[in-house]
Amino acid sequence: MxxxxxxxxxxxxxxxxxxxxxxxxxxxxxxxxxxxxxxxxxxxxxxxxxxxxxxxxxxxxxxxxxxxxxxxxxxxxxxxxxxxxxxxxxxxxxxxxxxxxxxxxxxxxxxxxxxxxxxxxxxALGTSGMTAYVGLLDLGKPREGETVVVSAASGGVGAMVGQIARLKGCRVVGIAGGEAKAHHVVETLGFDAGIDYRNPDFAFRLKAACPDGVHVYFENVGGSVRDAVWPLMNQGGRIVVCGLIAEYNEGRQAGPGWFGILAKRLTVRGFIMGDHLNRRDDFLRDMGAWYRAGDIHxxxxxxxxxxxxxxxxxxxxxxxxxxxxxxxx
Ligand SMILES: NC(=O)c1ccc[n+]([C@@H]2O[C@H](COP(=O)([O-])OP(=O)(O)OC[C@H]3O[C@@H](n4cnc5c(N)ncnc54)[C@H](OP(=O)(O)O)[C@@H]3O)[C@@H](O)[C@H]2O)c1
Missing domain, CATH: 3.90.180.10 (Medium-chain alcohol dehydrogenases, catalytic domain)
Known part of the structure; x- marks a missing residue:
């Protein structure tokens, strides 16, 4: 049965x-x-x-x-x-x-x-890893030395995004719920900073962790977390909209106005991993090598x-x- x-x-x-x-x-x-x-x-x-x-x-x-x-x-x-x-x-x-x-x-x-x-x-070698790989590398297009911010940073997708960004030589800032998760992304996953979005000083701490602004924001959450990242985006910044979990139970929420997209020449790109299956072999080659080398936790x-x-x-x-x-x- x-x-x-x-x-x-x-x-x-x-x-x-x-x-x-x-x-x-x-x-x-x-x-x-x-x-x-x-x-x-x-x-x-x-x-x-x-x-x-x-x-x-x-x-x-x-x-x-x-x-x-x-x-x-x-x-x-x-x-x-x-x-x-x-x-x-x-x-x-x-x-x-x-x-x-x-x-x-x-x-x-x-x-x-x-x-x-x-x-x-x-x-890591399945949907979560491939979502991170395609979303970050193909759509976020991070360059060495740029700052990448990722939300839900200790989760299945977020942990992979941050670790791939680290391997690409970026400054990586993870946003997560609670000090234990914020600590974990730094100590275990090797991010440069982990910020607890439940802390009352969240927006201030996030800004301090991004002294050069944000070049790539990998969005897993939406809501108030997105609102805190939004003003930190740099000219020509890229926002990869992977998920909006803050809205899945609570329903749709209004976001920031479009003026920031215009003024800062932002690229805001939604994506669904299943549309990028042509990248599976590249993903398995690269992620498999990083995993075997112990570069991915x-x-x-x-x-x-x-x-x-x-x-x-x-x-x-x-x-x-x-x-x-x-x-x-
Ligand atoms: N576009 C695609 O093809 C694709 C594919 C796979 C996944 N996704 C998306 O990627 C995101 C992450 O998925 P996952 O599988 O890796 O899950 P996950 O991050 O392992 O688990 C979900 C996490 O979301 C955070 N969260 C829940 N409610 C929240 C809220 N109201 N505000 C802020 N954070 C909240 C929690 O982390 P904290 O404790 O840190 O709050 C929770 O651990 C989801 O949005 C999912 O829909 C998209």
Whole structure:
């Protein structure tokens, strides 16, 4: 049998356990070109919250009764596809919050557990890492010596953004919730500064940490954090809009006026990682090399068991996670 987590009602604000139910269903049979995967780790992502709302965004809304959308790494336990064998480890972007899934081999990424443990293929070497790589390098275009600021800096994407920027010779300033996270991004991830946005002196401290202004802002959050970075942007600065998690539970918020974009000749660029899959080979080459060399620290927040998925998801949306949120099944 397959245990699955389905959406039973739409959250109003922060999701709660009552929005979900665990159901048991018979295992699906893989068809031609498909495989059956036993999930060993699920990767939780804030965009799943967007899919729980009725209003459409870049992420297609779930219908009530749907298995919650999410990434998984697992082992092929039955294969009807020539390119994959039983025992292979694969990453599925659409594995979902369940113990097993069936997918076409062409939709899966075969991963090498010798290079990195399976869970890392959901974080540093998975979607989080690739989001950071494409967003920062292709769109933020940081140059050596420039100042890069990243929000949600200790999280799955933010930690990778800051570490890649450091490897590119930038001054890196991370914004995170709480002194422990602000300390972590400096001591463990090697950023130049970590600033706690909950501190009453946040805006003042952020300015002091950016004596040359901000050349690239990697936006994961929105809201008051964005408002504090905005006046520090330099002429010709680049803002990469990756996520706006402050709005996922609370709804849309007004932002700064466009005059700053005009006056400072800013480039503000939204992006979705899935539009940049042509960069996967470059990403795996570079990130794989950095990871093997020990230049990238892959901090994970690990929970165990399908029943811990919803609590871990709520913790992530409210800042309780430390690193990429994964659940070991
Ligand atoms: N564009 C894309 O293709 C793409 C792909 C992947 C992810 N994303 C986006 O990237 C961002 C980070 O995702 P992730 O998977 O790496 O999650 P994450 O950063 O590991 O976890 C979410 C973090 O958001 C912060 N947060 C939550 N509510 C906040 C608020 N109201 N104000 C400020 N910070 C808040 C919390 O950190 P603190 O404790 O520091 O507050 C929390 O730890 C999200 O916005 C996500 O939607 C976009």
């Amino acid at each position: 397959n245990r699955q987590i389905v959406l039973t009602s739409r959250p109003d604000g922060v999701p709660c356990q009552e929005n979900f139910r665990v159901v048991e269903t018979p295992l699906d049979e893989p068809g031609d070109g498909q495989v059956l995967i036993r999930h060993t780790f699920l990767g939780l992502a804030p965009s799943a919250r967007l899919r729980m709302s009725e209003e459409s965004s870049y992420a297609q809304p779930l219908a009530l009764g749907d298995v919650v959308y999410g990434q998984a790494v697992g082992e092929v336990v039955k294969s009807h596809a020539p390119s994959l064998r039983e025992g292979d480890t694969v990453m599925s972007v659409r594995g979902g919050w369940q113990q097993y899934s069936v997918a076409a081999a062409s939709d899966l990424v075969k991963v090498d557990p010798e290079v990195a443990p399976p869970s890392v293929w959901l974080g 892959a901090q994970e927040d690990v929970s165990e068991g399908l029943d811990s998925v919803v609590p871990a998801f709520i913790r992530m949306l409210t800042g309780g996670n430390f690193g990429k949120t994964v659940v070991k099944l």
